[in-house]
Amino acid sequence: MSDRVENGTVTTLRGGLVVIPVADGVIVEGARNRHVFRGRAATTLLPDALARLREPCTPKELAGALRASPEQVARLLAVLGERGLLEPGPPPRAGRDVHEEVVDHFSRVAVPPAGAARVLGLLAAATVVVAGADVLAEDVCEDLRACGVGMVTTACDALAAEPATGGRRLAVVLETPGADGLLGRIVGMCRGTGVPVLRVRVGDGHIELGPCFRDDLTACPRCLRRARGAAGWGDGADEPGTSAAPAADPATAVTAAGLAAARAVAIVGELPGVPSPHLVTRLDTRSWETESRLLVREEDCPCCGDMPPPGPDPRVELIHAYEESVASGPAGLYPQPDPTPSWQARVEAARAERPALDAHPALDLPGGQPEPSGVFGDPPAGDLAVLDTTVIGAIARMTAGLRSLPGDPPEQRWAPSGGNMASTELYVWHGAGVAGLPGTLFRYDDLGHRLIAARRSTVSPAELTAGTDLAGLPLEAVFVFVTARERLAVKYGDFAYRLGALDAGCATTQFTAVCHGYGLAPVFASRWDGRVAEVLRVGPDDRFIAALAGLVRPDAVR
Known part of the structure; x- marks a missing residue:
């Protein structure tokens, strides 16, 4: 605000x-x-x-x-x-069926610049259809009305027409074992309408909340059944024709109704903290322990379209799950607060945060830089007799540093960087060392265009490249690309992993072009293990290794 x-x-x-x-x-x-x-x-x-x-x-x-x-x-x-x-604006007032406590709650949790009045307006214009177990549905409907939802019904035909109020629509399906395919029918009714379907399952001593089905975003009920079976949560008990289970005990029913109503209100009221629509959370009603899993589309599912093949590497499935979890969803499911001055100040401060190496010896790099020649993609344009400090500095600057040419805007970078957060950091190993600095391993300071000694002792190429396929090459230098995930997450949250990888890809492409222009042939490692991070003393929580590239002469590349 x-x-x-x-x-x-x-x-x-x-x-x-x-x-x-x-x-x-x-x-x-x-x-x-x-x-x-x-x-x-x-x-x-x-x-x-x-x-x-x-x-x-x-x-x-x-x-x-x-x-x-x-x-x-x-x-x-x-x-x-x-x-x-x-x-913001006039103070909100409780309606006929809405308690003051509810208004206070919305006032506290509404995403700035919105206030309780806007949340109440969204809820009053919303339509929520509750389908499933009759007694439980009545409890959910009662809670929704008490929160100010304008149209609450158990009549599924209300999903077919646009509401006269123009507000948001949501279907809530209350599943129980033996529900005879109810979830699939409701999801089918909502396909192509833009109406999300929130799933709540009660039975077998558990409450499951999620996913929130969208035919343009999430997996289908068939994928959910298979995923539940693989997780040991069920064996198709919600398939048509299964015998019904006994009703939930009163405490479980009240808990399930409250969870369902709270999530529904958060979705149609655009409240913060709505989990990913892919997320399924399972609550054990005996121990009150929870377990959450992301639902992803199965590669052979006929309902979810053509999906990438799983491939030989089991990590592909994990990568696919992450990609789906950070995919942009409908705006109403992910309300974003306007940036406040304090948030903007945190982002600005994060842009200048760098590893604490203040006590380490540093060397200012030459301000000028030799201009690379050639065209990206062509063979290296020539040969350099010496890979000296000037050339190393020029490569580092044009890969992960700030532009310095006349007329360049301040803080503009050679390579793209999401939010200008400088997520790609460079470490440089140079076998000949750098005059005036101890050791052979250095960190490039992009803000000051300096090299900082990362280790006082000499690091051998074998030590740095152990666990990679660069070992044994006649390396003159090694550039290690490190993603500052924690700094990027200040602005982008969990999306920092994906954006950091994209930034590293831009940096490695730029690096390749610059090296070729100087007559150098970079060779990238296709694998590495945790030993590289140990040599660099890079912590796993805040930063991770994104790429390694060795520099050799063109005639030495095998």
Whole structure:
């Protein structure tokens, strides 16, 4: 939301927040994050301001109540607005069937800049069809109405027509063992309509929530049955013709109804935290332990279209599951908050974060760079007598560094980098070493165009290339491409794995073109193990090895 509240605008604190005074400030709990305020204003002005903002008021009224200047109040409201603690627009009101507690909850969890009023509007315009076990369906419908969903019905023909309100539609299928193919029928009815189908299964001492079927996004019920069998969750018990199971006990039924209604409200109300539509979460109602799995399309499924063959490597299936999990889904299932100033500040700070090597010796690289010749894809254009520091610096800069030519915009890079987060880092091994630096292994500092000694001791080529297919080649230098996943995740979350791999691909392509222009022939490793990361001292949680390339003379390439 905007961090500025106009003088005549009515504003109020988001509902349900808890304000806790402490010795040196104030703690605000109940929002999406805990907020801590410290300092003189936090002990004098802020407590009274938060109390006054429980009721709607304008900045002018707030200034009068606090006996503060308009400038002080403007700064205070800007801070609260930046942290998402203020309701945008007029305060929401509970409807006839909606309790104040529900309004407070929506106020707390709504994705900025939206507030409770927008969530209530989306719910009032929504249509949710609940199909399945009659008693359980009644409980789910009751919960949905209490949350403000405008149209709640168990009549499946409501899925066929667009609602007069123009709001979102959702089908909730309550599966039980022996449901006689109900899920498949509802998914079939919704195919081509854009209506998602949320699956909830109750029986056998478990509650399963998910997936949320979309014919343009997720696998089909047939794939789900096979996946459940492979996971040991069932053996086709929900296939047509299976005998019915006894009804769930009251506690399980109440829990299942609450989980189903909460997920449905989150989807049609565009609330944050909606899991991937591919996710299936299984709750054991005896131990209350949960297990989650991603549902992916089977390669031989006639309903899900042509899928890539699994291939000989078992990791292909895992890669395919990840690809489906990060695929862009319908906007309503993944509401994204507007970037707040504090989030933008975190991203800007992350762009400048680099491994802590401040105490390591460093060497400024020459500012000029020899211009590479030739055309990418052609054979190397010539031969260099010496792979010296100037050429190494030029290759590093044009692969993972900033542009430095006259007229280049600031912070523009030679190779594409998602969000300009510099996700691809370079480590350079040079057998001849670098004058003025210890060792033979260095990290390229893209921000300062420097080489930093990564290890004081000499690293042999055999040590660095052990576990790769570069071992034994007459290497003059080795460039290791490292993806800074954690830095990229500040902006992109789980998608950082995929984007980091894409950035590394751009960097390796650029690297190949530059090397060929200097008459050098890069040879890329097709495999490596954990020993490379150990030599580089790269942690597995924040960074990972993306590629290794050795430099040899063209006439030495076998």
